[in-house]
Amino acid sequence: MKRMMGIIAANYQSDSFAQLTKDRPVASLPFGGRYRLVDFPLSNMVNSGIFTVGLITPYMYRSIMDHVGVGKEWALSRKVGGMFILPGSIYGLKNVQGKFLLRDILRNRPYLDRSNFDLVVISGCSKVFNIDFQDVAEQHTASGADITLIYKKTDAACGTKELYLDVAENGEVTAAHDAPIGADNCFMDAFIMSRDLLLKFISWYEETSYLDLTDIIVENLSHLYVSGYEFTGYMGNADSVACYMRCSQELLNPEVNRELFRPDRPIITKIQDSPPAKYWPAASVRNALVSSGCIIKGTVENSIIFRGVTIEEHAVVRNAVVMQNTVIHRESILENVICDKYAVIRPGVKLFGNPDAPILVGKGQDV
Amino acid sequence: MKRMMGIIAANYQSDSFAQLTKDRPVASLPFGGRYRLVDFPLSNMVNSGIFTVGLITPYMYRSIMDHVGVGKEWALSRKVGGMFILPGSIYGLKNVQGKFLLRDILRNRPYLDRSNFDLVVISGCSKVFNIDFQDVAEQHTASGADITLIYKKTDAACGTKELYLDVAENGEVTAAHDAPIGADNCFMDAFIMSRDLLLKFISWYEETSYLDLTDIIVENLSHLYVSGYEFTGYMGNADSVACYMRCSQELLNPEVNRELFRPDRPIITKIQDSPPAKYWPAASVRNALVSSGCIIKGTVENSIIFRGVTIEEHAVVRNAVVMQNTVIHRESILENVICDKYAVIRPGVKLFGNPDAPILVGKGQDV
């Protein structure tokens, strides 16, 4: 087993989520009925035997700290290793398109300095997949690469700002583009490199630390041996509202669901204590993921229903994502809608969104 | 037993600590050999049966989050109540002299809104004492006061910016001054008020939320019934470098020590796993507090030695505070010195400070 340390960029903001990320980083966006996006990289690391994980946290850290705490649920509340909070820089992240800003790592350099791991796994938060980083590390070591970028063959990644890789037959990454033209290898915001090289990057680029690590890698493709690791499992992309909606719907595909939530590499999240979901005799539910603590009296189709949601009699919820503790009153209809937490949909309200541009109901909003 | 919730202002900065608080709030200043200042209000609350505690955290939150985590050691990692992280506002706190800025509470209003407690205990971090807030709450309720301010009779509180109270015979606070002239009742940065009144303050002063809660209280002394609670135990003041030094030295008084660290109301802190302190045959130690993990080969007098400090042969440490993992090499002499964590004092180095103006050795500094 390779000994690795991890870094998760959980600080970046996005303006492609509108009010969904007004008061939270992308990392703490609720997803999949009971998770937050950060649960996926965290669980991937822990399930791959990585128990020293640095979490780059945003200025708006409350939601993520509330959720992750000291990492207890992920077995990261430890005496040796464990979870390290790495506060990210504060300057206008929203305007910057980067996810792996060098300055965030620079600022937390002691985390890298004080460790004795050879390899560092770095992951973003807005792509959803279940991976064994041990496999990646083995290929990385076997290939002798300086850096191994993880990618998925797809030209429909849906994201607004993806990186597509040209990968040669020997696995080497020869070029990168920001559109799938000529290449359908979508970079998954996850890569492995040696700790030494990362420390070198920090010294070399200290003066231009506003750069993104991936930009630095692309810039150095000719000097470095950058290899690609092809991931063949499911990758969901939650990089914008439309992507988030599509990716949520994909969870209703039993095969995707089974692959993402496989019992041998479980996605771990904060434990909440809710009673089982209660279905009333009149409930009508099909093709849906429903979480504990819900009370379902109405109709639900093709939807993801989070913990503690109440759907009253004769209410209809279709092609929707309804987050925690929202109440949908009787005779209202929601189609192609994303409801944030604690929203209230009054009786008889009808919201019809477009599948590609769902209607958003903000946190605590009363409609 | 009164049911109360707590708020600890752990975000304020101070410029009277020089480099000791360069990268940390006052709340996470190491104190007493193994504690941080925030341990005292946290332990006081928990020992008084307050298990819903909001911690107003600073922009530089790493040190405090590392230390407090989710409050597990204080039994605040709970399903009901527990510790709530309340991020404080970011704007230039260093220049502001306030500890209880209304805007920090305003920003975290849901913490107050969603609770059903009658009383709120609010405490700062830079005064050190062991109190039972239940006693205060009982007097508060019996007196019918709107607010009860806790004070200690002393005109030598040492702090640079104390508030002194005029307390009438019936216990009412009639005036407040920023010097002990005419009053030697030093406000201890701790008070109790009803949650309702605090919420009212928030609404009344929303527009002028840069104000400090204590200023608001003083401004309203004539409209409100503000009562004083006299604390008769030991109060140490760690409000500046000189105060911190004096207060540290006071811990060497066995009576003070016994009172502050009483077993029935223990001061709780993060558990670290160090071996016992090891004294070599040549060690000479008197009147000192020494923590686990130290290796003592030289001479220590009238000093506080934190965890993992090494004091080599023929080194002399006198009237000093030496923080975690500092190494003091052979034949060096330290008198009236405060060494921050991970400092290195080279062989033969001699530092003689003044008792009222101790020499500071910064974190990781190599002297």
Next chain:
Amino acid sequence: MRKKECLAMLLAGGQGSRLGVLTKKKAKPAVVFGGKYRIIDFSLSNCVNSGIDTVGVLTQYKPLILNAYIGTGEAWDLDVASGGVHLLAPAYTETGGSWYKGTADAIYQNIDFIDSYDPEHVLILSGDHLYKMDYSAMLAFHKKNGADLTISVIEVPWEEAGRFGVMSADENMRITEFAEKPSKPKSNLASMGIYIFKWDMLRRVLTSDHNDDASEKDFGKDVIPAMLRRKRQVFAYRFSGYWKDVGTIDSYYEAQMGLLVEEPDFNIFERDMRVFSNSNIYPPHYIGLTGVVKGSLICNGCTILGEVRRSILSSDVYVGAGALVDASILLPGARVEEGAQVVRAIVGEGAVIGKGACFCGGTAKIAVLGDGERCQAG
């Protein structure tokens, strides 16, 4: 450490043989109830909700699953340094091992443990009933009376009184007479098996009970009658809420079916007097295109492709396409394969109803399949 006013001792050592195959591999308090709970959750949650932070759990029969479930008590906010949950199995000493010979003996063998907290009062609980109770109100009543022992009682129908320990009390609720399962009950005030003792008194009484060779070391049969004979201050505390036995297959089944009505008497959705439990992390349950769920409680991790009516599905249950589950309780990890039928049944943890099989009870008798067992078609 502060002296404890009251600590609780929870009797969880019994096999619960009346639950049949459900307790073949675990003690009764560890049996799953209501989808995501285990029977012990109700007593532990009552303790926490009553402000009792120190609980000794007396285990004996197959305690492995119970021990793992309770852990440090974190799930119930009971992982506190000044108290918390302690698992108290019978111990081996210099003179050999000694199993618990009865409820009173179990407490007797743990006198040292109780003394280490120096409590004023000790609350004795047994973990096989479904109820929500604020023990602090009972403690206040006990203290007000200066009682040596207070027994929580509930009015039961006269025709059922003979199944309980029943007592007669004077106008101050001081107990004048106590009869364990009398054939001709003189009262319909039944003991709920919840006692608060002054610890000094209990320690003395247990010691003399221990030395009495004729005693069966049981609270109901020996300790309480002895205290009444000696004219101790024994009071009855009247409780009037929901209280149901879950110690037999029928009562276990009926109490759970009671959770399915629209406004159940025992409400697991209530925010005050919450019921806490220690749960695993499963994804939300999935109801497929062919799934139907009505009038049921469903836990996380389930996959439902068939029809589920008036049933309780614990975590990680699978119901295949074309299968029917009606008026049944499926314990964690149970599988109902394609086209199978499960009616008025309890299916144990990890048990499997094979393709097309029919596992159905009748009006008279609930069908029960043990943990890990398999029922095949034909």
Next chain:
Amino acid sequence: MRKKECLAMLLAGGQGSRLGVLTKKKAKPAVVFGGKYRIIDFSLSNCVNSGIDTVGVLTQYKPLILNAYIGTGEAWDLDVASGGVHLLAPAYTETGGSWYKGTADAIYQNIDFIDSYDPEHVLILSGDHLYKMDYSAMLAFHKKNGADLTISVIEVPWEEAGRFGVMSADENMRITEFAEKPSKPKSNLASMGIYIFKWDMLRRVLTSDHNDDASEKDFGKDVIPAMLRRKRQVFAYRFSGYWKDVGTIDSYYEAQMGLLVEEPDFNIFERDMRVFSNSNIYPPHYIGLTGVVKGSLICNGCTILGEVRRSILSSDVYVGAGALVDASILLPGARVEEGAQVVRAIVGEGAVIGKGACFCGGTAKIAVLGDGERCQAG
């Protein structure tokens, strides 16, 4: 859950009667050692440092303090959902209770527990030695040989070999002969009581041992000889570091005195292969104006107003003014009052040496005062 490659079973049920009064109230693994540790810390820390995250701790004799100390294993990073520490006391079943009859029987009774992790190999440990060992190196050796059983061995002086189980091995370290405490040892390779078994094999061997009425159910006396008789692949793994028995008063005392030298063979200050423990929170220790401390290990919470030389003071120990403590071990909460003398002695937890009293051992014999006892002057 992933299949476990190797889980550890730690035998912690023995009384340790050779430690005399120190084990009057607790099992040997719970005895305090080196100021802030308990004996079990060394084995548990070895497990964690070797990457073993699943440990069954077999308890029997007075396990209360041990149980409370281990808790969920959090102190050793062993509170992981996919494994962790499990306390395995003998259990009561439908057919009554059954105490552990020997080391092999203790494992036999927990076959179901081990099976639930489906391990390839099982590491058996006993908790009464002081050593640091990377079990993963031993496991690699075991796997390389395709061994059924690998026994960790250490070279001991020939004159002491008769106190151990000794074995002869061929050039590949395959064991050809094993003798438990032979009067005329043919080898000086002593068993350290550390075994790695292929689980499939061990399960079979334990079952046949269980059915053998003549067996004492002991690994050294029964299981290993039986495997050798049947020509199983049994190998010896040579360990060459520090390894000391702490199971008698003398060895317990000497091993601790060994920690006091400037460069001890067993180093608790080392950062790799750290020793973890579960500690309470005490303030730093206080050395008063009249205090003297030389050549000693001192824990938090102590107050030292007298003279302490070549001694180990556990947490919360008090040494009054004018008192002398020399070449002694003071367990947690011990009090040495004004003017008392303690020399070559072990003072139990919470024990008190009264004002002016003298509690001194000699060169031949260490003086030992039991937990909570009191030694008065005159």
